[in-house]
Amino acid sequence: MVSVQPDRAARLLLILERDGSTCVWCGRPFSGQVRPTTEHVVPRVKGGPSWLENEVAACGRCNGERGHRTPVEWLEECRRRGWPADSARLSRTLEALARAIARAGGQRRARPYLDAQLRRFRRSGSPAADVPA
Numbered sequence: 001m002v003s004v005q006p007d008r009a010a011r012l013l014l015i016l017e018r019d020g021s022t023c024v025w026c027g028r029p030f031s032g033q034v035r036p037t038t039e040h041v042v043p044r045v046k047g048g049p050s051w052l053e054n055e056v057a058a059c060g061r062c063n064g065e066r067g068h069r070t071p072v073e074w075l076e077e078c079r080r081r082g083w084p085a086d087s088a089r090l091s092r093t094l095e096a097l098a099r100a101i102a103r104a105g106g107q108r109r110a111r112p113y114l115d116a117q118l119r120r121f122r123r124s125g126s127p128a129a130d131v132p133a
């Protein structure tokens with residue numbers, strides 16, 4: 001059972017409305033030079049669905065640089081670089097995805113990856129969120 005999702009361009013607009021028009025990782029506002037891209041929190045290669053609940057907006061640079069890092073690993077790396085990575089937005093998205101999967105079922109490949117990310121968040125509160133510079 002799969003919920004009907006708007007197409008990719010429409011999803012990106014909805015994501016920007018939901019989360020604001022900034023990169024989740026570096027915090028830069030989107031503009032002509034900083035283009036928004038759709039970032040999968042649980043990567044597609046790990047079975048992450050193309051659902052609004054699994055997507056945040058990231059600039060092309062951050063989206064590309066994250067590579068195969070998990071969202072929490074990349075969040076911590078962004079913090080080390082002094083970027084205001086939005087851990088609240090990431091946490092919200094992970095929780096929303098967990099609820100969406102609980103509702104829709106399936107997504108067997110994405111679940112262990114998502115659960116591991118949620119555990120890292122819940123264990124430490126919000127990872128690297130309040131580390132003094």
Ligand SMILES: [Zn+2]
Pocket residue numbers: 023024025026027028058059060061062063
């Ligand atoms: Zn960025």
